[in-house]
Amino acid sequence: MTRQTSRILIQRACVLTMDAALGDLTEGDVLLEDGRITAVGDQLSAEGAQRIDAAGMILIPGLIDSHTHMWQGPLKGLGAGNWGMADYQKHVFPLREKFGAEDMGDATFAAGVEMLDKGTTTVLDFCHNVMTPAHADQALAAHRRTGQRIVFGYGMLGSHGAPASEQDWRLAQVRELARTLDAKPTSLLRLGIAVGSLEYVGLAAMRREIETGRELGLPMSFHQNPPGQIRELHAAGLLGPDLLPVHANVATDEELAALAACGAGISFTVEGEFGGGRPMSIIGRAHRAGVTPSLGVDIPSRVAMDLFSQMRLTFHVMRAEEALAERLAGRWPLARRPGTPHAQPRHMLEYVTVNAARALGLGECLGRIAPGCIADLVLLRTDPYGMSVGDPAAHVALQASASDVDTVIVGGVVRKRGGELQDMDRAEAAAATRRVRSRVLAQ
Structure with a gap:
């Protein structure tokens, strides 16, 4: 094309x-x-x-999505009734093991077409389903086909129980891709690293991945779920504006101050977080602390690939959190006072444009x-x-x-x-989804 x-x-x-x-x-x-x-x-x-x-x-x-696992596009609806992380880990995430390289190509293509159709021009594709080098190759080929602007977060997380040596071939492929992919800001396809989660891989492995990313000048992102991880990374000297935490719902004000001091942001995936019962005061606290929020769909297996719905939900979640704080302080019924309410509709558009561009390292030109x-x-x-x-x-x-x-x-x-x-076919995307479901879900 x-x-x-x-x-x-x-x-x-x-x-x-x-x-x-x-x-x-x-x-x-x-x-x-x-x-x-x-x-x-x-x-x-x-x-x-x-x-x-x-x-x-x-x-x-x-619109810029700062965190989505695009390989889950054909799995939409599979996680609709999930109740917390346990359900996700049981019903959705293990399907990584069933995805072949061909499935990665089809799934990524289908998700890219749908997201472009809905106005999402740029995505940080947190591809934590690189089970073989061919999985990454097929996902990248699909991105080239759609022509969506992508930061491809090469996933460092291996199979459950996989030997630590798997990190070696993944980092080797990252180095090769860094050599061959165009790193200019105008490139439609740029390389990044989806760093392994601290609770799964440990600090030593995470340090190696981050240091490799910095050596190669790559943007990086990581899931931040258990408490205290930002503090641990800060103590290890690993925080930086090129390392984007995702979720961070339990981050303390001290951790937010550390992120703000190094110019970092946080990617919030509000529908999945809020629907999963996580504490949501973090968005307003981060914004006030100078840690720029951005938004992502995260898991298409549960959440629609649509940033308009994410903006709307984020606004109302933030307003609800502010109203709760007012009630608990005895200030009821609600009345305006200096600095309250903080969340404004325009902030939501900032989260999926200027803030997200900054989170992806493209703030000067996107x-x-x-x-x-x-x-x-x-x-x-x-x-x-x-x-x-x-x-x-x-x-x-x-x-x-x-x-x-x-x-x-x-x-x-x-x-x-x-x-x-203009140059994509919705029917082709739908057919790609059907192929994945046939092979992975036997549907």
């Missing part, structure tokens, strides 16, 4: 730049050239450019609509019922849905227009 970048002029959109210097444009134009945004303003001219009339639409940066930034954009329809009154970012976070995604642009290339995918 050949993709040519072109000169595109988007006209008359309500532009949410997510850039502090530019702000919002009630009706503005955005010019794209050679995969980058070159101008943002009013009534721009661009001779010979392809024109997109976006009157009545909202233009936002492409997640904003500003000259020089990578041209990853989404146009949202507001018809037939019109845009909300007030802040248009609130419309995106609380009113919009994946069905409103009209146009998706990745690297200056139109991937969806007028609600229709």
